[in-house]
Amino acid sequence: MDKNTLIGLGLIGAILVTFTLVNKPSEAELKADRAKKEKARIEQQKEIQENQKQAATAKTLKVKGSKVTVSLKEEILSLESDKIKVEVSTKGGIVSNVFLKEFKTYKQFRNKKNKDCLKLIDKSNNSNALTFNYKGKEISTENLDFEVVSKSKHAIVLEASPDEDKTIQFVYGLNAKGYDVDFEVKLDGFKPGEIASNSVNLKWEANLPKTERLLSEQRRVSTIFFKSNGEDYDYLSETSDDEEKLEKKVDWIAFKQSYFSSIMKPENGFDSKNSTIKIVNFNEGHPKFSTHIKKYVANLSLPISTTGTGVAKINWFFGPNDYELLKSYDSNFEDIINYGWGLFRWINIYAIQPMFNAFAEMGIQLGIVILLITLILKLFLTPIQWKMYVSSAKMRILKPEIDALNEKYPNKEDAMKKQMDMMTLYRESGASPLAGCIPMLIQMPILLAIFRFFPAAFELRQKPFLWAEDLSSYDSILDFGYYIPLYGDHISLFTLLMSATTLVYTYINSGNVTTPQQPGMPNMKVIMYFFPVMMIFFFNNYSAGLSYYYFISTLISIIIMLAIKQFFVDEDKLKDKMAAKKMAASQNPKKKSGFRERLEQMQKMQQEKLKNMKK
Numbered sequence: 070m071d072k073n074t075l076i077g078l079g080l081i082g083a084i085l086v087t088f089t090l091v092n093k094p095s096e097a098e099l100k101a102d103r104a105k106k107e108k109a110r111i112e113q114q115k116e117i118q119e120n121q122k123q124a125a126t127a128k129t130l131k132v133k134g135s136k137v138t139v140s141l142k143e144e145i146l147s148l149e150s151d152k153i154k155v156e157v158s159t160k161g162g163i164v165s166n167v168f169l170k171e172f173k174t175y176k177q178f179r180n181k182k183n184k185d186c187l188k189l190i191d192k193s194n195n196s197n198a199l200t201f202n203y204k205g206k207e208i209s210t211e212n213l214d215f216e217v218v219s220k221s222k223h224a225i226v227l228e229a230s231p232d233e234d235k236t237i238q239f240v241y242g243l244n245a246k247g248y249d250v251d252f253e254v255k256l257d258g259f260k261p262g263e264i265a266s267n268s269v270n271l272k273w274e275a276n277l278p279k280t281e282r283l284l285s286e287q288r289r290v291s292t293i294f295f296k297s298n299g300e301d302y303d304y305l306s307e308t309s310d311d312e313e314k315l316e317k318k319v320d321w322i323a324f325k326q327s328y329f330s331s332i333m334k335p336e337n338g339f340d341s342k343n344s345t346i347k348i349v350n351f352n353e354g355h356p357k358f359s360t361h362i363k364k365y366v367a368n369l370s371l372p373i374s375t376t377g378t379g380v381a382k383i384n385w386f387f388g389p390n391d392y393e394l395l396k397s398y399d400s401n402f403e404d405i406i407n408y409g410w411g412l413f414r415w416i417n418i419y420a421i422q423p424m425f426n427a428f429a430e431m432g433i434q435l436g437i438v439i440l441l442i443t444l445i446l447k448l449f450l451t452p453i454q455w456k457m458y459v460s461s462a463k464m465r466i467l468k469p470e471i472d473a474l475n476e477k478y479p480n481k482e483d484a485m486k487k488q489m490d491m492m493t494l495y496r497e498s499g500a501s502p503l504a505g506c507i508p509m510l511i512q513m514p515i516l517l518a519i520f521r522f523f524p525a526a527f528e529l530r531q532k533p534f535l536w537a538e539d540l541s542s543y544d545s546i547l548d549f550g551y552y553i554p555l556y557g558d559h560i561s562l563f564t565l566l567m568s569a570t571t572l573v574y575t576y577i578n579s580g581n582v583t584t585p586q587q588p589g590m591p592n593m594k595v596i597m598y599f600f601p602v603m604m605i606f607f608f609n610n611y612s613a614g615l616s617y618y619y620f621i622s623t624l625i626s627i628i629i630m631l632a633i634k635q636f637f638v639d640e641d642k643l644k645d646k647m648a649a650k651k652m653a654a655s656q657n658p659k660k661k662s663g664f665r666e667r668l669e670q671m672q673k674m675q676q677e678k679l680k681n682m683k684k
Contacts, residue, residue: 144217146225148243148250153387155243155250158192161211162227162239164250165192167387169329175282175539178531187280189329189387194276194361199254199371202265203231209272210237234258248388249398254371256379267342271383273333273367277326279360282542283610287327290525291362293346294323294330294405298338302404305348315344322346324365325405328390328530328541332402333369336382340370391527392422409521416518429528436534439523439614443621446515451629453511458633461578523615536562537613544613557609563616564608570623571601577630 143160156166167190177183198211208231215227218238225241240253256269281287294304297317304325305311318341321334349364351357373379386402388394395402408417424445428438447454464471474490523529529540537544545559552558575597608616 146217146220148225148241149222150243150245150247152246152248153243154186155241155387156192157225157227157241159215159217159227161196161198161209161213162215162229162237163195163197163211164190164241164385165195166190167331169248169388172329172389173531174278174280175531175542178539187329188278189280189331190275191278194278194357195274197271197273199237200268200270200272202268203259204263210239213237215239235263248386248394250385250387252383252385254373254381254383256373259379267340267370269371269373269379270343271333271339271367271369271371273322273324273365273369275324275331275365276357276361277324277363277365279362280329281327282539284359284362286542286610288350288362290407291326292348293365293367294325295346296320296401296404302401304405305346310347310349312345312347315339315341315346317341319344319369321400321402322367322369323402323405324367325390326362328527329388330386330390330402330405332386332405333367334384334386334400335371336384337372340372342370344368344370389527389530390525392418393426407521407525409518412514413518413521416514417522421518421522425526425528434534435529435532435540435614436537436617439540439618440621443618443625447622447625447629450512450515454626454629455633458630519618520615523618524612526614529612529614534613534617537617540614540617541612543610544616555606559609561609561611561613561616563613563620564605564611567608567616567620567623568601568604570620570627571604572598574623574627574630575601577627 143158145165146157146159148155148157152170154166154168154170155164156168157163158165166188169187169189172187173183173185174187177185177187196211198209200207200209202208210229213229213231215229218226218228220226223243223245225239227239227241229237231237235258236255238253238255238257240251240255242251242253244250254271256264277291279287290307292305292307292311294302295315296302297315297319300317305313319339321332322339323330323332345366345368347366349366351361351363371381373381386398390406392403392406395406408414408422421442424442425438428441429435433441471491524541526541532540534540536546543557543559543561544563546562547560549558578597608619
């Protein structure tokens, strides 16, 4: 208890005694006064205890020549730009809260009266501190009070002293129009050997809160990304707990979630020695299971001088996973967006993304943008679909002859001969079962690329279209209020439409599929109809933008196929053409190919083997 407090308590007591003697209050008044006095005493005692607690955990005196500065209470300082607001605490000098001013959580988005903005980093679930070994003791800046040296709207300078004549300075500078903060660490006054070599680490931990509609989907794509010097990006597991000791110098570390990230990029990289990263999932029953995504932990070695004056500069990005925005930093930040790998990623980056940007910049509603992209892709793929249709038409024409061959050779030992007759039939008629598969294989990379693009496209987040309130999430037309295993707690209409059009498309093509003649062989027609039904369960929780694209794409495919059948391909003429080709081939037989000769030789060997087995 300090002198001022004692004097204050004494004065309060003296005033109360004087007031009692002069006014000679009644018993009721005396009782009221005693109650008031007791309340004042309790409140004063709480204040004293709080001051004592702060004094015990804080650096209370800082000596600079003859100047003495007292720092007891935490102060929250703000840096603010057009895009973000960053709050820095003098307790530990940490970034305590980060707000993204242009965005909202899904909960805020649904509540139109809510004027709050999205909080990316929350003080109660975040810590970032400089740690080092000083004279054999572990020092952490989170236990130090920092003095405010200077501050403005876009810059803050904080300073702390772990020991006399030793200073740690944190400098925060905010880009006035960007999403990034320049963070500078300065160690000054330390002598050789006082700080252990390679012991200066930046420890960053965060439990990132839920921001989207479906937490399970947000968790599915959230993890720690990092890029080693001179190599491609890498990341920890997205589905399970994972930890890694960094083996090479790292250019940057990203705490990535579905649509937002925090990325730390030092000027000279993070050293690999003593650097580790870890991701931890919250299991059911954990207090944060329904409110937070995952726990992110990074312990990163700073390449900084531990004698004299050492400086480390770090750029800290807090913002959306917008492809063009991340690309503008020219540090490969855009690699964290899950556009797939290899060919699929190239299709998204060099074809789908430019088209999407071009239409979106025209101010076109994003649902219409998806429609336009679908039309362009289907137009591009129309020649392939033409080939597929002609091939399927030829196979329909040959179906009676194929069925006849299956009946002619019902036994397994005749499989080789049946295959040879099939090849003769295909060759003479100009048909091929592979002619329909190859065009489909050409289309598959685009279909799979799109599967990655729309769920990852930040531009779709909280953008409505028709009955879908948010194209980045599922479009529920009915919420059950309870969970159905394997399905969910809602009905997604775009998913139902997608499944229905796929079922129609399957029915139109089912005539090309032959029923298996051999016992035990799977019925392909049943499998074909099973797939559209399974899509209802698989896509129910997926992005409405993705289901909408597949629905429109399949619908257009049906229209194109019907148009080709009605106006462009006459199956009767095609049948006559195939018959003429078959007759010409039989009249002018070509020399057997090497493959056919080998097949015939294999057949003879098989027949000989069967004869020997019967003897």
